[in-house]
Amino acid sequence: MTETVERRLTPKGEATRNRILDAAIGLIAAHGVAGTSTEQVRQAAGVSGSQLYHYFTTKQALIRAVITRQADAGPGAPAPGALDSLDALQAWADAAVERQEGTGGRCDLSTLAAELSTGDASSRGEISAGYLRWQGVLLEGLGAMRDRGVLRPDADLDELAHALLTALQGGSLLAQTLGSAEPMRASMRSALAYVRSFAAEPGV
C-alpha cells in the first residue's frame, strides 16, 4: 500500500514525506516507538496535521513506513551483492560493533524488531519482510562465495545466514540492555568464526 502512494508523489510531496519519516526516525531513536506520538513527529517535521494525515493516516502506517525505510536503507542494511566475500562480511560486522559503541538511541531494523516483536501484529509483516530481504542479500553473498570456492560445497548457506542475522539481533539487544558493545563484539566474532569454519582454505 505504501508503495502505491509513493509512486504517485510529486518531488515536493516525496520531500515532505521524507521529512516526516526523518523526524519520526529521530524521535524513535531517542524515545522508542511507544514513546513517540504523531503530534511530536508533526512538530519535529514542521508540517500541519492535515499534511501528516495526507501521508500517514495512522501512527501504525507511519511506523510501517519507518520499518520499510530502515530495512531498505537504515543502519546495517546490506546493499544487494555487497556481502559476497569474507572481508565484506567482516566489515559489516565491524560496522555493527562500531554503531553499538556510539552513544544515543538507535532506530534500526534490530531495535524496531525488538520493541515490536510482541503485541503489534500490524508491523510484524514489515519487519519480517525486512529480515527476509537482509537474509536474501546474505544468501546471495554466501552463494557467490561458495561458487567461487571460498566456502566449501557442504556449507549450509541458510544456516550461516541465520547465524549472522541472529548474531546481529542478539548482539544489538543485549548491548542495549547491558549498556555495552561487548555482547555485539562477541556475537559477531562467534558468527564470523562459524562462517570461516566452512572456508575451503582453513585459517582465512
Add this chain to the structure above:
Amino acid sequence: MTETVERRLTPKGEATRNRILDAAIGLIAAHGVAGTSTEQVRQAAGVSGSQLYHYFTTKQALIRAVITRQADAGPGAPAPGALDSLDALQAWADAAVERQEGTGGRCDLSTLAAELSTGDASSRGEISAGYLRWQGVLLEGLGAMRDRGVLRPDADLDELAHALLTALQGGSLLAQTLGSAEPMRASMRSALAYVRSFAAEPGV
C-alpha cells in the same frame, strides 16, 4: 524491594502472590506486556482489586516481579553450577530450540527483554540483573571447564558467555518474528561451535 515484601509473606500470602504471578505470565505469553492489563490479571488470578494492590501497587511493579521470577526460574533459566560441561551446554541449547518449536506465545527472559528493551526504563534494571545472573552461571560453568582442561587456557570466557547469551536472545527474537525455529537452531549451533573451537581436544 520485592525481596523485602516476600520475606514478610505468610505461606498463604505467598501462594496468593504466586497465583497472581502465574496469571500474569500466562497472559503476557499470549498477549505481550503491552497487551496485558492488571484488570485481566486480577480476573485470571481470581483475586480482588485490593488483594492485587496489596502485592503489586502498580503494573510496573507486577512486571518487574514477573521478570525476576522468569529470570530466576522461567524457561531457559540455568541453575547455578548446571552448565559446566559441553554436554550440559548442548542440552541447554537443544532445550531452547525445542521451546521454539512449540506453538503459542512465550514469557521468558528473552521475550520480556525484547518487548521492554526500549522505553520502559523501570524494568530494564530487572532485565539486566536477570542477564547478569545467567551470565554468571555461564561464566562459572565455562570456568570449571577451563579448570578441568576441557577448554584451552586462552579461551576468553567473557566472550564465550556473551556469544551464548546473544545466540539465545537473537535466536528467540528472529524465530518469533519469522515464525520458525530455524533461526534458533542456527544461532545455537553457531555459538556451540564457537565454544567447541576453544576445546583442548579438537573435535569434542
